[in-house]
Amino acid sequence: MRVSKEGAAYIDLGLAILGAVTEPGQCRTHEEIAAYCGCTKQAISQIEWRAIRKLRKIAQxxxxxxxxxxxxxxxxxxxLQGAWDGV
Known part of the structure; x- marks a missing residue:
């Protein structure tokens, strides 16, 4: 999935604002986040998994x-119980 620079900027802005207004420990669904950022649930899921992959590389x-x-x-x-164990 490719997002234009303008679209990515809106998603980044939406995520930053949502991060600022969400209370610690409060959970949001992909649907809620996508509605706030003006994108699809699939886009949020991809962003999440890319971030997790980057974090795995750091801690590997x-x-x-x-x-x-x-x-x-x-x-x-x-x-995915145990998927991270032993990596």
Whole structure:
């Protein structure tokens, strides 16, 4: 999926504003985020998975890295129990 620079700017702006107005611990669905950013749920899902992939590369092979537990929890919530273990 390709997004124009203008479209990407609107998504970035929407995510920044949403991050500022969302209370800590409050969860939002892909649908809510997409409506706020003016894009599709699929676009939000792709952004999420790209970010997770980047975080995995940072923490890869270092179980002591602070991101390790966060990524294991992301996998658990997505039904991928154990997928992050041993990477």
């Amino acid at each position: 092979g270092n179980p002591q890295h602070p991101l390790w537990d966060v990524l294991a929890e992301v996998d658990r919530l997505n039904g």
